[in-house]
Amino acid sequence: MQHQKLTCDDASTLETEEQTSLLEWPRLSSPSYSSTRPAPRWVTVLGPTQVLVFPNFLSVQDTGSLIEYIQQEMKIQIDDKIDPTKPRPRPVPKPGYAFRDNDRIQFQSEEFASMLWNKCGLRDRWTELWQHPKYGLESVHGESITSGPRNKKRVRHAVGLSHNIRMYRYQTGQSFGPHYDESVTDISDQLGETVSEYTVLIYLNGERDSELLGGETVFYPKGMKTLPAEGAGGASGKQSKKGSKASVSASNNQENNSSSKSNGNSSNSGSSFSYVLPNGGVAVKPERGMLLVHKHGDDCMLHEALLVNRGFKYVLRTDVVYEP
Ligand SMILES: O=C(O)CCC(=O)C(=O)O
Ligand SMILES: [Fe+2]
Numbered sequence: 001m002q003h004q005k006l007t008c009d010d011a012s013t014l015e016t017e018e019q020t021s022l023l024e025w026p027r028l029s030s031p032s033y034s035s036t037r038p039a040p041r042w043v044t045v046l047g048p049t050q051v052l053v054f055p056n057f058l059s060v061q062d063t064g065s066l067i068e069y070i071q072q073e074m075k076i077q078i079d080d081k082i083d084p085t086k087p088r089p090r091p092v093p094k095p096g097y098a099f100r101d102n103d104r105i106q107f108q109s110e111e112f113a114s115m116l117w118n119k120c121g122l123r124d125r126w127t128e129l130w131q132h133p134k135y136g137l138e139s140v141h142g143e144s145i146t147s148g149p150r151n152k153k154r155v156r157h158a159v160g161l162s163h164n165i166r167m168y169r170y171q172t173g174q175s176f177g178p179h180y181d182e183s184v185t186d187i188s189d190q191l192g193e194t195v196s197e198y199t200v201l202i203y204l205n206g207e208r209d210s211e212l213l214g215g216e217t218v219f220y221p222k223g224m225k226t227l228p229a230e231g232a233g234g235a236s237g238k239q240s241k242k243g244s245k246a247s248v249s250a251s252n253n254q255e256n257n258s259s260s261k262s263n264g265n266s267s268n269s270g271s272s273f274s275y276v277l278p279n280g281g282v283a284v285k286p287e288r289g290m291l292l293v294h295k296h297g298d299d300c301m302l303h304e305a306l307l308v309n310r311g312f313k314y315v316l317r318t319d320v321v322y323e324p
Pocket of ligand 1: 008168176181199201215216217303304305315317
């Protein structure tokens with residue numbers, strides 16, 4: 001089956017939607033690890049550099065403050081504008097754009113992006129990742145983070161995060177259909193010209209700490225025989241039949257399993273972050289505070305967010321940007 005190349009509708013909404021944060025967003029903390037709370041590690045979901053997760057990137061306190069902020073901001077920006085006597089509109093995607101049914105606030109903030117990159121430690125995590133002997137430049141020829149679509153040979157460096165900050169709330173019944181995330185070229189006083197290369201998603205809640213059921217982010221590796229069901233929510237119709245719990249993580253799994261166990265959370269093994277659906281998609285379950293990064297632009301995998309079957313799913317979204 002040929003799948004139409006659908007992208008998410010960021011570019012169009014950038015021009016039309018309100019771009020402000022009315023309330024003050026929370027100041028997030030620096031990571032603090034100790035012998036009782038050892039630093040978590042990167043776990044490869046689809047390797048070597050396509051999809052990776054970093055559990056407990058944000059603290060419980062920070063995810064709580066962000067959810068509270070999203071709830072309050074959305075009450076003003078979205079819910080207060082909705083007429084409760086009328087059914088909620090079902091979004092109709094523009095041609096070429098993916099079906100996206102979630103509530104979203106979006107604002108431009110150099111300060112917020114810098115807080116996540118510098119203070120919350122993503123810059124250090126990124127450096128550690130690309131200097132790691134298993135992921136580092138030597139071991140990922142051709143997929144190296146420093147080679148980009150513009151010039152495969154030149155070494156390029158990550159310089160920060162996109163200032164375009166997006167926060168999603170999926171209500172029960174909402175989903176984000178199959179799509180590709182596009183790479184965006186931007187220019188700012190702080191970073192100069194940049195090209196986005198990786199999508200950053202931070203899950204603010206999960207099934208273990210909230211009512212949430214469902215809402216997995218699913219990736220369809222290239223060359224797969226089966227693809228998502230057409231229509232809203234993609235493969236979500238099959239979601240109640242959970243896929244096999246097979247691990248699709250790369251070879252570093254052992255190492256990461258043991259480090260997760262030393263966190264005192266033995267269920268947090270590499271395999272518990274992802275599983276394979278009957279249609280071959282690789283599903284990542286939202287976990288409170290977990291960071292997910294995936295390559296986007298030309299190398300983006302088709303992906304979708306499955307239907308939320310119960311409760312709410314809260315996600316923070318930005319991108320890692322590179323020098324051009
Ligand atoms: O909410 C998710 O799990 C995925 C979001 C996504 O694909 C996007 O923001 O482009
Ligand atoms: Fe996406």
